Amino acid sequence: MAPNDVRTCSRCGTAFHLPRKRRGTPYAQFCSQACITAHKVDLAQLHSSQLEEGFAERLREAGLAFVEQYALGPYVVDLAFPQVRLLVEVDGEAYHASSSAQARDDRKDALAASEGWQVIRVPQFMIEHHPEEAVRTVVEAYLHGR
Incomplete structure (x- = not known):
C-alpha cells in the first residue's frame, strides 16, 4: 500500500x-x-429544518418522548421512538421532491422495514395546514406500537 x-x-x-x-x-x-x-x-443536527423543529415541539407538547436525528445504518432519521420501533420523517417539499431524493427515501424505508421499524412520512403540507392531524397520526402510531 x-x-x-x-x-x-x-x-x-x-x-x-x-x-x-x-x-x-x-x-x-x-x-x-x-x-x-x-x-x-x-x-443533520446542525441542519435540522425549522419545519422539523416545529413539528418536534408539537409532538413534545403532545407528551411524546423521542430521539431526534437517529442514526439508522448509513442514514439519519428525523425522529425515532425506539421503544415502539417507530420512525417519523418530516418530508419538506424542497428536499424530498426530486426523484433521487425519493429513491433515497425508498432505500431508507426498506432498510427500516427490514429491521422491524414502522416508518411514517409526514409531508410539509400536512404539518403546515393540518398540524393537529399530523400530530394525531404520530400519536396513534405510537400508541398502536405499544
Whole structure:
C-alpha cells in the first residue's frame, strides 16, 4: 500500500488505510462506518429544518418522548421512538421532491422495514395546514406500537 493511503480520521484521530472504494468520496476522511455515521448525525443536527423543529415541539407538547436525528445504518432519521420501533420523517417539499431524493427515501424505508421499524412520512403540507392531524397520526402510531 502506498504511504499516501494512510490517513488520520478527522473524527476520532485514528490512523487508517483508506479503502479503495472510499477514495474520492466525501467520506475518505473517516476511518470507519461508525465515524461516518456519527459525522452524518452531527451534520443533520446542525441542519435540522425549522419545519422539523416545529413539528418536534408539537409532538413534545403532545407528551411524546423521542430521539431526534437517529442514526439508522448509513442514514439519519428525523425522529425515532425506539421503544415502539417507530420512525417519523418530516418530508419538506424542497428536499424530498426530486426523484433521487425519493429513491433515497425508498432505500431508507426498506432498510427500516427490514429491521422491524414502522416508518411514517409526514409531508410539509400536512404539518403546515393540518398540524393537529399530523400530530394525531404520530400519536396513534405510537400508541398502536405499544
